[in-house]
Amino acid sequence: MEKQKTVGFLLKRVDCNDGVASHCKTLIRGLRAAGWRVVLITGLVNYDAGSEDSFQALKDLSEDWIVFEDMKPFLPTWASIRRIEEIVNKYEISLFHAHGYSMLLLARILKIFTGLECVATFHLLIEDENSTWIKSVLRPKIRKYQIYLRVFAPKAFIAYSSEIERFLIQDLGFPKNKVRKILAGMDTNYFRLPSSEERQKAREKFGFEEKELVCTLVGRLNWIKGHDVLIDAVRQIRKEFPEMVLKCLFAGSGDREQEIKEYAFVSEDDSHSFIFAGYLNDMREVYWTSDIFVLPSRLEGFAFVVAEAMCCGTVPIRTPAAGALDQIEEGKTGYIVPFDDAEALSKAIQKLANKDFRLQMGQQCAEYASSVFDRELMIEKTVELYCECCGMETTESLKA
Template identity: 40%
Template sequence: MQDPMSGAPNVMFLVEVVNCNDGIASYCETLATGLHARGVQIHLVSGIVRSDEKSEYKRQKLAAAVKQWHVVPGLRKLPSLSIFMQLWKLIRENDITVINVHGLGMLMWGRLLSLLTGARCVATYHPSALGNIEKVQNAPQSTFSPVQILFFNLFFPHTLILMSEESLRHLRRYVLFGKNRIAKVYGGVDTVHFRPPSDAERRDARAKFGVAEGEFMCLLAARLAWVKGHDLLIKAARRIRDSASPSPIDIKCYFVGSGGAEREKEIKSFAFADEKDKDTFKFLGFMGDVREILWAADVFALPSRFEGFPLGVAEAMATGLVPVRTPAGGASDQIIDGQTGFIVPFEDVDALVGALEKLADPALRAALSRNALARAQQYFGVGPMVDQTLRIYGLAGDASGNPLAHPMQA
């Protein structure tokens, strides 16, 4: 029987490292699934793949979303001739017409392969910050070096996809010859799967995770790393818990996600300073599907220091959760402050406390929940992301493949 996908367009995703517990892997899986539904076949090429027992589900979902997954040992930012020829052969044999590199570190690969094969080079910017708490606290002020700007200009892709207004503002600071080839495309989430729970589903979810009646459950679902601001939420929760207010808030904080062993140990040590903390904070580890824990929560908090476009916030909004986050990447796109959630300044525990205390009011929370849900359904679904990406690939919309998605003004 003839393959129903025969003759379908072929696109390569090129990724240096796949960490199955992070947002980039989730983004690639969601985009690949959406593109496949539109008749596009994805060939994933990556270097090392990191997964464990808990994140194996995510690895399997990513593998199921692509036609082929080629793991290339030794794939690094600087091309080697043998691997370069291996990828050139792969592109030619599979009639790949678009190379989508994920992460700026792979730009040289994508541009050189594009020049050699004629495939369109598209790059997706996934900014991140790693390191100890002192290092990541300075992440919002980070800049590109002159060498990085030179690299950028030498290997600028046909189109550079950014996901947030904050990333656009950041790049406007530099002299980039390809500014007219930058497009903003929101990261999408499955708004059919991530939906508000029924009353029964919410009761069952809270019972499953041990959330008692009257408790105010605050959720932070993200990689377990200092850049995500776990310490700030821990400080805020302690302040709310220990308040002498005549109307005390019985706050509980649940943390979902995993990280490096050293960071996990540091953050958990910070959280469990005394006996009271053991009742206030719970670490659940990585979850392949966070829908039920979102259903159990009252508010979603992400006081991070640096972001690209946190998909966890979009998933939370799609279930009706109200987010509180900092002005890192994606904040102004996701949140209309005071209407779909709250934006609090970086490193400001007082402001975080204030926002959480406001959202302890069920009436206000319900009003903002409706707004958050409507915004997620309108802007953050898979459909809009795939539509715009196809136009950028030159596979739909403008026949020239010009980026029609929020082009950046030079």
């Protein structure tokens, strides 16, 4: 049997409660099954009590995890370069996979010393071109991105959403033949439709009654995720339709937790409407207990949690940030609402108040998501790209 292949993941930092860490876990787990080892080479690692299991999972899945507390991707030290060179030799690393454009300079320097190519995933948070955010935050940086990529371009870019693919090719001018769209994949055997017993058990665990309509937002407790928009929408529904028993579950932790809770809890009615569950390791139960999944983000790269929720039959409502084009067919697999529009979000939630309609759409979500966002498909395409970039035989690699 051919020896295992090894890829070195380069990350500037690791926040164990965010989507990048979650994506890396899924990717590493799938690569291991395909006969590849992963060595993590990263900067500082951040986790709290809630996300400690996520940290441990990354550690257990990786062949090794080398942390540079003084990681400086734009000005790497000679000692760090030599240390990574030693790691390359020790584990016979075949290529690097840089997560984030900031690691490309380091990858180019490492190529001089090791001869290894680099594949990169662009985790930039991207939003709709009509949003004021892109005009004020992203557009002024595009010229810098273009110059940087011209000098430190990787062998290939992985775009895990159509919006990122468009951004790389149209906005940054990266060659089309060097961009590979590989949609983010989930473990569709794990994220699946629940049985009636499983759903009932999940509802009981979180204390929800069957008559209650549960809207859930999973994400870091940061204003960028739009918690305030959902809170405003729930208050609006509560005012206009007091007979609707609507509950809002927030799952996640983050640096704006106290501010968001202060925004949520103003009145006694708020204390009945909003539940903060903190960071949860098993999100499947969160999706199973939910009727509607809401993500009114102002910025996204793909929104993995939306795809996971869809696989579980939970109907999503989200903004047109990156990932929306691949996830939502309006009125069939969810709804897209404008940025910062609590009224539009309120109306979308109202459309899904009808149980029969919601269940029908949930079935459509699960069928679509389980076929499109399949982890095995993502791994197959990723391994093909790895092999292509470092001159391996794909078939032999998959058999290893």
